[in-house]
Amino acid sequence: MADRKPSSAEEYQRLRRILIGRDLDELEMLRARLDEPELRSEETSRILPRAVDLSANSSTQLRRSMQPVVEEGLRTFGRRDPQGFSDVLFPVIGPAVRKAVASSMQALIDGLSRTLEQSFSLKSVQWRLEAIRTGKSYGEIVLLRSALFRVEQAFLIHRDTGILIEHRTTDPAMARDAGLVSSMLTAIRDFVLDSFKVASGDELETVQFGELSIWIQGGPRALLACAVRGSAPTSLREVMQENLERIHFTHYEALEQFRGDVSRFSETRQYLDACMLGRAADSVRSRKVPWKPLLWTAALLLAGFAYWSWFDAQRWNTFLSRLSSQPGITVTESRRSFWGGTYRVAGLRDPLALEPASLLEGTGLNPANIVQRWDAHLSLDPTFAMRRALEQLERDLSRTVLRFETGKYVMGNEEDVEDAAAEIRRYLDLAEKTNRVGHIAVVGSADPLGPTDANRELSRRRAEWVRQRLIQMQVPAGALTEEADLSRTALRRRVTFRAFSEPRAGR
């Protein structure tokens, strides 16, 4: 077979090589490239991005084919590593959910803004300026500023270890124990989550100690806790959440690889500071008992009462001393109520003594507030003995009657007149001794017979005649007055006397 002519097949091959030898090599190479997976992957990878770009632009086919693959991939990821999956979503989902909630909150806040718009005050102007400056809504600012609360401390806590990464406080004295607080908070949180069988994903959100509460916001790698005094608005939680998300965004690696080195987190301070909201502690604390003003008020009240009490005692004593300087009045008991204003006085009083109420004049005391009890007694005071005698004489005199005959105004027998004159002189004498001025009314009357005018004239003349006689008998003219008694009961032919006395003027 060796010396025979080359077969036509061999000839053909040679011819081919001569004609297209170069191409043949290339063809061989191409076949190798198609068969070699390594090589093909490498090449495909070079054109794939561009191919995807083109396909995505020209039709939706690729998207539709890719969808199930991507979905399945995500599902597997979520199943296999739920923590990792939620870590990835955390910074995304937070803002998304908040945006939805925010839009519904907006309606509420807008309503609030409208209500508040009416109330115009310096404060509201400040808040409006702040709203303009910060780009927040007015209502939101009001929520943050109007409530009485203050964030006193903010803790950034590494979630797994409970170690305090960063801490801000309004009071440096509190900084020392912050590390312990953060650890205990983590322990408490674990305890609650473990003991109360909460649904997974639920969190311990607040711990309350009277006025102080601790708000806890959880993230995948770190917790943010705020110690709040007073009652904070719920918008504080949004602020905490936003800042915790920022911390996760900026420090995710450091948090994940945390090995105890807290010095890598100094930049998180700005986010903690953003949570230190609320008014100054003073204004929150002042909700407690305002001792100073209270004390001042109490002191003023006390001083007022002391003065009133002194003043009231003063005028009461004035009245009492007036009473006891009065003849015929003996005070046996007197009392003033503790608060003043009502009084009680009891004692003995001679019926001739002054009416006690008349002594109240000028004291400012209200007689209605004074309970008085006076037992009557006859005073041994000499002035009262004489007064009693005076009154006796008045009674005697009123019984003295000088009778006249019909139509006459002169008495034949003057003996009765002389008796009367003596009695009158005694009366006036006694009155003078008791410091009084005596008066005698000489009352003439007539019988009803005859004309009235004549009777009146007769009555007057009878009184006039008696008066003249009395004057002649040493009775001072000034003490005597004349009267004509024309009343029906007095219709007799006679003259009577009415004696009375009055205190001497200028006494």
Add this chain to the structure above:
Amino acid sequence: MLHFKVCLIGSFGVGKTSLVKRFVSSIYDDRYLTTVGVRVDRRELHARGHEVTLVLWDLAGEDNFTSLSMKHLRGMSGYMLVVDGTRQDSFLTALRLQGEVAAAHPDARFVLLANKSDLREDWEISPEDLDRLEKQGWSAHATSAKTGDGVEAAFQHLADNLVEAAASAVQTA
């Protein structure tokens, strides 16, 4: 500034709380008040040229871990296995706990403390037991919270270890 979470683990009454008190505030009290839940304390010290804060989680003594105390261990850098030298049972408990903890926290460093060394004559653990453990690579210390013997050294040893571990972790990361 390095902060490490360190848990104290061991049977009840072995002296965990007493050791923390001795280390943190140099106080010892003969009374026994059993710990409920967890108490956290801390102390700063220097280790391998670093300022270190040990955050000490003193857990309630337990012979078997509940899910809660397992949670308390989360994130710890190291732990102390505490044994009462006068009680053989506390030693066996420690060995069992160590198995569970090491499985869940393979990276955590630990030391074994054989406490109450002041009661040497009543000891039920032999020095050979401890030697054997040291040969396995454990770090074992005899301590007395009562006298303070060995306490400082044990904590210092763990702190040094933790700083090393942190440094190597940073390098490999």
